[in-house]
Amino acid sequence: MKEKKVPDIVARRLPRYYRYxxxxxxxxxxxxxxxxxxxxxxxxxxxxxxxxxFFGGFGQQGYGYNVEMLHKEIGTILGLYSGRKTIIVxxxxxxxxxxxxxxxxKRGFTLIGVFDNDKEKVGKKICNINVxxxxxxxxxxxxxxxxxxxxxxxxxxxxxxAENLISLGIKAIWNFSYTELDEQENVVIxxxxxxxxxxxxxxxxxxxx
Amino acid sequence: MKEKKVPDIVARRLPRYYRYxxxxxxxxxxxxxxxxxxxxxxxxxxxxxxxxxFFGGFGQQGYGYNVEMLHKEIGTILGLYSGRKTIIVxxxxxxxxxxxxxxxxKRGFTLIGVFDNDKEKVGKKICNINVxxxxxxxxxxxxxxxxxxxxxxxxxxxxxxAENLISLGIKAIWNFSYTELDEQENVVIxxxxxxxxxxxxxxxxxxxx
Numbered sequence: 001m002k003e004k005k006v007p008d009i010v011a012r013r014l015p016r017y018y019r020y021x022x023x024x025x026x027x028x029x030x031x032x033x034x035x036x037x038x039x040x041x042x043x044x045x046x047x048x049x050x051x052x053x054f055f056g057g058f059g060q061q062g063y064g065y066n067v068e069m070l071h072k073e074i075g076t077i078l079g080l081y082s083g084r085k086t087i088i089v090x091x092x093x094x095x096x097x098x099x100x101x102x103x104x105x106k107r108g109f110t111l112i113g114v115f116d117n118d119k120e121k122v123g124k125k126i127c128n129i130n131v132x133x134x135x136x137x138x139x140x141x142x143x144x145x146x147x148x149x150x151x152x153x154x155x156x157x158x159x160x161x162a163e164n165l166i167s168l169g170i171k172a173i174w175n176f177s178y179t180e181l182d183e184q185e186n187v188v189i190x191x192x193x194x195x196x197x198x199x200x201x202x203x204x205x206x207x208x209x
Numbered sequence: 210m211k212e213k214k215v216p217d218i219v220a221r222r223l224p225r226y227y228r229y230x231x232x233x234x235x236x237x238x239x240x241x242x243x244x245x246x247x248x249x250x251x252x253x254x255x256x257x258x259x260x261x262x263f264f265g266g267f268g269q270q271g272y273g274y275n276v277e278m279l280h281k282e283i284g285t286i287l288g289l290y291s292g293r294k295t296i297i298v299x300x301x302x303x304x305x306x307x308x309x310x311x312x313x314x315k316r317g318f319t320l321i322g323v324f325d326n327d328k329e330k331v332g333k334k335i336c337n338i339n340v341x342x343x344x345x346x347x348x349x350x351x352x353x354x355x356x357x358x359x360x361x362x363x364x365x366x367x368x369x370x371a372e373n374l375i376s377l378g379i380k381a382i383w384n385f386s387y388t389e390l391d392e393q394e395n396v397v398i399x400x401x402x403x404x405x406x407x408x409x410x411x412x413x414x415x416x417x418x
Contacts, residue, residue, distance in 0.1 A: 015409060200221060202381075
């Protein structure tokens with residue numbers, strides 16, 4: 001199946017569908033009705049049908065969804081099986097935690113390099129990868145063509161690092177540096193703002209007290 | 210101003226508004242029109258007006274928004290100035306990274322304890338706090354009444370830990386453990402799924418190639 005351009009809001013629900021289907025497979029559940037999936041996901045069954053229609057359906061009348069097929073198709077749409085090569089810039093606690101991310105490999109991403117400009121960190125091992133000197137990143141990118149760069153650098157450094165990586169040909173940036181980077185032509189960016197979720201928790205806590 | 214129950218989808222935009230207003234203040238911008246704010250936020254000006262109306266407005270005709278006031282009001286609605294006491298369970302790289310989170314303190318949260326069941330970690334310092342034995346957490350909670358627990362424990366442990374903390378009176382859980390915890394009566398939960406954002410990045414990368 002060839003994916004087509006879908007609204008951002010629909011696309012943003014796909015990782016969540018994928019996660020739920022992943023959980024179902026782990027529990028060896030191979031069929032699910034749209035109403036059951038909707039109950040688990042907390043969205044309406046008609047929403048789910050509408051969402052899946054963007055990708056050509058997946059549903060079989062009176063039978064429900066084939067979990068394995070749906071899982072694989074959504075994974076393909078999300079580009080999870082294309083063996084994306086990733087690098088991490090910033091070998092502090094966060095960089096280290098992200099490298100250890102249990103789902104990283106399972107989701108089809110391969111970590112091929114970790115970089116830091118702190119000479120004390122260079123040479124140390126993270127997930128069986130030696131931390132390299134950030135000064136050598138241009139050569140590394142030219143030789144190894146990573147697809148995705150994960151930025152776990154201080155806020156003050158992120159713009160400069162991002163510009164450097166983009167000029168070296170990096171097309172996708174996963175940014176954890178508390179500074180919103182803007183997307184550019186032919187470069188995609190996901191800015192992660194952990195404190196948004198903490199603020200939401202605080203808001204909800206206020207509302208139950 | 211007293212907050213009232215707002216739709217979840219509106220509430221979820223508040224942290225982002227807060228962040229943008231924070232950035233404006235840092236740049237010493239004290240007034241902003243709804244059209245300018247809308248351009249920066251990538252939502253329509255009418256959306257912004259509608260959102261703010263849930264909280265009683267904030268806008269002044271022909272003048273725009275007072276950034277400082279708006280920042281403070283949204284912060285108050287989000288419960289950021291109530292000095293919430295937090296603890297972290299799990300002193301691995303992720304727990305360590307979260308403790309170091311630069312925005313943590315700035316957002317009005319105070320870290321009062323870090324716990325782990327790994328005796329090798331107990332006694333070590335994270336952000337000037339000694340890591341305590343998880344076995345002592347019941348006493349600690351009884352004496353110190355933390356509001357929020359941050360879970361950075363392995364997936365296999367998270368349900369047990371969450372149940373334990375809830376039984377000890379914890380009302381809010383920020384969960385990083387790759388397992389969705391369900392909300393319960395009088396307990397609020399935010400599940401963080403980092404890989405959702407990585408999957409989105411992968412999807413967007415597929416779409417520009």
